[in-house]
Amino acid sequence: MKQVPVGVSARHIHLSVDHIEQLFGKGYELQVLKDLSQPGQYAAVETVAVVGPKGKFDKVRILGPARGKTQLEVSRTDAFSLGLNPPVRESGHTEGTPGCKLIGPAGEIDIEEGVIVAARHIHFHTDDAKRWGIQDKQLLSVKLEGERSLIFEQVIARVSDQYALDMHMDTDEANAAGAKTGDTAIILA
Structure with missing residues (x-):
C-alpha cells in the first residue's frame, strides 16, 4: 500500500526579496517561526495584510525562504472573500493570474499577478x-x-x-x- 502523510495548507504567501524589503524595510530578513515538512522551508514569524476588491485578510503568514516571484496561495473560499477569481495552478505558475494589495509594517505594494488556488x-x-x-x-x-x-x-x-x-x-x-x-x-x- 502506498501511504502518504497529509499536510493541510492554509492561506499563505511567498515573497520575493524586493517585496520583503518594500514591505518590511531595506535589508530585512524573515525570522523562522517553525520548519515545514519540506526541507529548508519554514513559516516565518512575519505576516502581511492582503487586500482584494471585496475583502481583506489581516495576518497572512509568509513562508520562507524568499522566492523569485511573489505568490499568494488561497482556497476557493478565501478567494470569494477577497473578491478574486484565481485559477487552480501549480506553484510558480502565476502568469495571467489576478493580483492584490499587500500591506506590511514598512510599506504597501500592488502586485499585478500572483494569486492562485494551489493545485x-x-x-x-x-x-x-x-x-x-x-x-x-x-x-x-x-x-x-x-x-x-x-x-x-x-x-x-x-x-x-x-x-x-x-x-x-x-x-x-x-x-x-x-x-x-x-x-x-x-x-x-
Whole structure:
C-alpha cells in the first residue's frame, strides 16, 4: 500500500526579496517561526495584510525562504472573500493570474499577478517515486479514508531529491474530506 502523510495548507504567501524589503524595510530578513515538512522551508514569524476588491485578510503568514516571484496561495473560499477569481495552478505558475494589495509594517505594494488556488499535489523524494514507479508531473488518484472518505483525482506528483514525502491540499479540500495535517492518504493509481 502506498501511504502518504497529509499536510493541510492554509492561506499563505511567498515573497520575493524586493517585496520583503518594500514591505518590511531595506535589508530585512524573515525570522523562522517553525520548519515545514519540506526541507529548508519554514513559516516565518512575519505576516502581511492582503487586500482584494471585496475583502481583506489581516495576518497572512509568509513562508520562507524568499522566492523569485511573489505568490499568494488561497482556497476557493478565501478567494470569494477577497473578491478574486484565481485559477487552480501549480506553484510558480502565476502568469495571467489576478493580483492584490499587500500591506506590511514598512510599506504597501500592488502586485499585478500572483494569486492562485494551489493545485493539490504530492511531494516525492526521488527514492520514494522510484520505489513506487511514479514520474514527475504524473496525475494520481488518492483516497482519504474516514467519516467523510473521499477520492481526489488529478493529484500532481512533484518529484525531486530536495523533497520529503507529503501530500499538500488546501483547507477547502481538507474540510470536504474531514482531513487534517498528520492524516494518511493512500495512492490508488
